[in-house]
Each structure stands twice: as structure tokens, then as C-alpha cells.
Amino acid sequence: AQRVTQPEKLLSVFKGAPVELKCNYSYSGSPELFWYVQYSRQRLQLLLRHISRESIKGFTADLNKGETSFHLKKPFAQEEDSAMYYCALGFTGGGNKLTFGTGTQLKVEL
Amino acid sequence: DTAVSQTPKYLVTQMGNDKSIKCEQNLGHDTMYWYKQDSKKFLKIMFSYNNKELIINETVPNRFSPKSPDKAHLNLHINSLELGDSAVYFCASRNNRGTGELFFGEGSRLTVL
Numbered sequence: 001a002q003r004v005t006q007p008e009k010l011l012s013v014f015k016g017a018p019v020e021l022k023c024n025y026s027y028s029g030s031p032e033l034f035w036y037v038q039y040s041r042q043r044l045q046l047l048l049r050h051i052s053r054e055s056i057k058g059f060t061a062d063l064n065k066g067e068t069s070f071h072l073k074k075p076f077a078q079e080e081d082s083a084m085y086y087c088a089l090g091f092t093g094g095g096n097k098l099t100f101g102t103g104t105q106l107k108v109e110l
Numbered sequence: 111d112t113a114v115s116q117t118p119k120y121l122v123t124q125m126g127n128d129k130s131i132k133c134e135q136n137l138g139h140d141t142m143y144w145y146k147q148d149s150k151k152f153l154k155i156m157f158s159y160n161n162k163e164l165i166i167n168e169t170v171p172n173r174f175s176p177k178s179p180d181k182a183h184l185n186l187h188i189n190s191l192e193l194g195d196s197a198v199y200f201c202a203s204r205n206n207r208g209t210g211e212l213f214f215g216e217g218s219r220l221t222v223l
């Protein structure tokens with residue numbers, strides 16, 4: 001079965017420190033991986049997807065098929081990065097379904 | 111010009127009641143979803159409709175009945191509400207020919223007393 005694991009429920013870092021939010025997935029085919037973010041009192045929105053290989057708000061994520069990981073990284077955390085981050089897995093034949101991880105709450109402290 | 115809108119945003123009701131949440135998207139997307147976010151912030155898919163046709167129906171009690179009158183609308187009706195139904199319900203839509211991105215509504219917070 002398809003599964004997404006985010007081992008950290010809460011990650012607390014100081015402003016300016018590097019951030020890494022972990023995500024591992026379980027799927028034997030060709031996955032589509034996404035990171036979604038939910039800022040306080042706002043709707044979930046797409047942060048980035050592995051296909052586009054882009055950097056958004058300083059965040060990057062590389063798909064590592066060998067380790068089945070899609071960790072989210074940022075070299076220097078900002079206060080406005082504090083939010084809930086969800087890793088999500090889409091897959092062929094999944095009926096357009098996205099399976100979400102349990103989420104990691106990132107707290108950036110001054 | 112909100113892309114995905116849900117009503118109501120907040121709903122407080124007694125156990126045993128029946129309630130509905132409505133969702134509309136003006137993005138012209140083909141697929142719409144209902145997700146449930148529980149108190150631990152777990153986000154789990156409930157239903158998905160593609161062009162008014164049900165394509166995903168996860169293990170959800172049959173007290174939950176989605177209805178899609180047209181591809182721009184997906185409503186969720188819940189019968190005989192239970193305490194465990196308290197959650198935030200998110201509607202989302204997706205363009206099948208696009209990038210795969212889901213566009214979410216703001217959520218409807220349901221509290222069952």
C-alpha cells in the first residue's frame with residue numbers, strides 16, 4: 001500500500017538555522033511527490049513538487065528513489081516559515097488521489 | 111474570486127443531527143475531493159469525484175454521503191452525527207490535465223457536542 005511517513009510531529013529551530021523536514025514514502029512504481037504547507041488560519045497550499053525541481057521561498061526537496069525520501073530543506077529558517085508541512089504522494093492508477101503524511105509542525109524561534 | 115470555497119466555515123451541532131457542507135470551485139477543474147483533518151492534524155482522503163462521477167470512496171461510514179450536482183460542486187452530507195466526526199473538512203479540486211496540484215478550500219470546522 002502507498003504510504004507517506006513524516007517522523008517528526010514537531011520541529012523547532014532558531015531563526016537562521018538550517019531546516020530539514022523528513023519525508024519517506026512507500027510505493028513501488030513511479031511516484032509524484034509534493035510538499036504542501038498550511039500557515040496559521042490559512043488553507044493548505046502547494047509549496048513545491050519534485051517534477052519541477054524548483055526552489056520556493058528558499059525551500060528545496062530532492063527525490064531520492066534509492067532511499068525513498070523527499071526531504072524538504074532550507075539553509076536559513078525565517079520566522080515566517082513557521083507552519084504545518086505535509087508531504088504528499090501521488091501515483092499512477094491512484095485515481096488522482098494524493099496520500100498525505102501526518103504532517104510536521106515547524107516552529108522557528110527568534 | 112475565491113478558487114475553492116466552502117460553507118459553512120464553522121458548524122457546531124448536537125450528536126444525532128444531520129448536517130451538510132457545501133463546496134464550489136470556479137477553476138474549471140474536473141476532479142474534486144473531500145479530505146478530513148482530525149484533531150492530530152492527520153489529513154485523510156474521504157471521497158473524490160471526477161466530472162460528477164464517484165471515483166474514490168475510502169473507508170468512510172455510510173453516514174457520509176457526497177453529492178456532486180455538477181463538476182463545479184461537491185457537497186458532503188452527514189447523517190446521525192457522532193462525537194468522532196468532529197474535525198476540519200477540506201474540499202479540494204484538481205485539473206486532470208495540469209500539474210497534479212490540489213487547490214484547497216479554507217476548511218469547514220465541524221464540532222459535534
